[in-house]
Amino acid sequence: MDRRTFIGVGGATLGTALAGCTGSGDGGSTTSTSTNETTTATSTGDGSYTVSMEPVGDVTFDAVPETWVANNGSYADMGVALGLDAPKGLWLANRWHTTYYDELEGVSVDTSDTISLYQDGVSKERFYALDADVHVMDPNFLANRFKGWSEADVDEVVENVAPFFGNSIFSRGYAWHEDYRYYTLYEAFETVAGLFGREERYEAFAALHDEFQNALTDVAPTSDAERPQVAVLWATGDEPTSFLPYLVNEGTSFKQWRDLNVRDALAETSVKDFHSSRGSIDYETLLKIDPAYLLLRGHEDKTAAEFENTVVAFMQEHETASELTAVQNGDVYRGGPLYQGPISNLVLTERGARQLYGYDEALFERERVADIVAGSL
Template sequence: MKSIRQLERSRREFVATGIAAGSAAMAGCITGDSSSSEDGDSYTVSMAPMGEVEFDAVPQDAFVTFAHYADMAVALGHGDAVNTLFAPEMSGSTMSMFYDRLEGVSFDGESLPHPLKDGVVEEDLYEYDSDVHFLDPSYVLTTEDDWSESKIDTVAEQVGPWFGNFHSGVHSEPAEAYADSYEYYTLWELFERVAEVFQERDRYEALKEVYDETRSQIESNLPPEDERPTVARVTLGPEGQDVFYSYHTNTDGFWQAETRPLGAHDALADVEWSGDWGEVDYETMLEADPDVILHLWGITSRYAIEEIRERLEDHSAGSELTAVQNDRVVASGMRYQGPIMNLFQLEMTAKQLYPDRFGEWPGHESGQSYPEIPDDARLFDRDRVAEIVTDGAGE
């Protein structure tokens, strides 16, 4: 890790402009000068709430919080730039579980430090000395009491710019300082902007083509709406607590990027909560009585789906749930999903919700790689994705 003293030496200068409210005029567009930065040309990329952000070279060290930004870096051939990762033992292992099915693609995320273990610590940002911070300054202001706009500006000027958009996850409210300049993006719109940061437009476009084809294939083969299951997307709370952390499936936001395209009926659609997620009890779950329970984080190292099923089966109320009785408690992925993760999570969710349409899901064993699926049963081409990531746009 770089020391604070190293800031005294000359280094590439990264300038973030328009961070304060009032930069909305440029917040919705991408203004990147697509010329290669290898010859020293500067370029700008625009995204809310930062506004127009200027770079004089492609970032070599990237402060990354949530896994979707790390997955984007890997997808763009810049995984080595990532120097931190949220919950690395979970995020890193989950990302590698997917990458195991892509020849030549790897990422050692588990060995990275956790940047939010003690919150967003200003001194740590100077220590990491990153060329870019893939973190929304609005997230910092809404979660940290000791941060201010001026401190955010100082870090951008003295270390490296902020480049993130957290509230697009579920279209939650941004910090007051950014309320006038905030805009919401889809996962693939966020990815497009990160691709501009790394000057990897060709890789983005090639992966977006794979995604568009995959999504079109799925949507054109969905059953009629009246034949689709009801689904509850939840995470079972700790042992001894009769609570489910609940999420919607069809609402706006990139946290629903693998469920919304599948058009299943949200069993909890009429249940409201004020935060990014809710809490429901067994009584509410029994009233909703979903056909399928999608257990968020169920494919990560944090949870073993077999144990979740056993806990529900052993619970007096849980055992009465239709999804439990019909063996349709299934492992869902991570809400912090980048483009590669999104492709795999679309596939696994489609197979688990509509096996008659997309083929049976072979199941996933905790701690193991994403399961092998025969070539003719895959919903996207692994070799094509691997070639894009490792060789550029591919053929």
């Protein structure tokens, strides 16, 4: 595949898509459609094929990409599920928590060559050096998360390296994403499977996920009286004294909590989501809310025991934190990562069922996951 002469991008140009989301153009200039249908790969009859995902639109390849760069662990996990090698780069490589694969015999990935794109900024030279066949990344995320990239920079990388093809699915809290469609986890997964020509693996995972969802109906309560009241917070360090509040929304990073039918304690207060406010809350504010469960992000590199021996132990000794109901009842847990894909979602949802409901049985077949990843469909 000649990456530098990939056949083309349909609809609006990348520059136009960026203009509408950075404020340099009106909302109508973003690349978007009114349909909610997921478009998979379409063959053009000459060996090339077209895939489509907002905000970029249609992208046509004359061969399946062999190397890739991804925005985050959501897409990297999709790659593992599809049996791909690890992406050559991620926005922050350390936020792809591959320890989830440890409990799935036969599922593993070598991340030794995966680098962080963000290293005190993201340089165009890094994209040139990685020389990937495709960038599974929303170009609007690149242009809006920090200053330094213009529409011309994105277009240059597309022209000289490879296309962008992705959507920021993990959160629905970004104002710049209001003008074009979001995708659910499995809608995005289906599109990525089409990009890499591995639709059969996607179909197998989708069937497994349907069975998984059915199993959850016997676990998660439906009545408001029984739904657990939780607060999802980012807790930095082993002795946290302030927290970044994350309100449970439709982004993929909250999928396990939505599927487990929790009540968001923060949503019932005036506390604003971190994505929109960039604010934090302290123990005094938490004590006024006093959620039954505290689900703390930022500690997915720890085991449950390590988390309890550091963060939880500190809170138990803290003058104010020790008054919280969740601390007193032993209901402070790791809250999951910002990014999850089809495999990590299975693991995290099952873990959440244990945390909230004490459900100890397996909710999905480990061997089946390994078989799909290996292509034994």
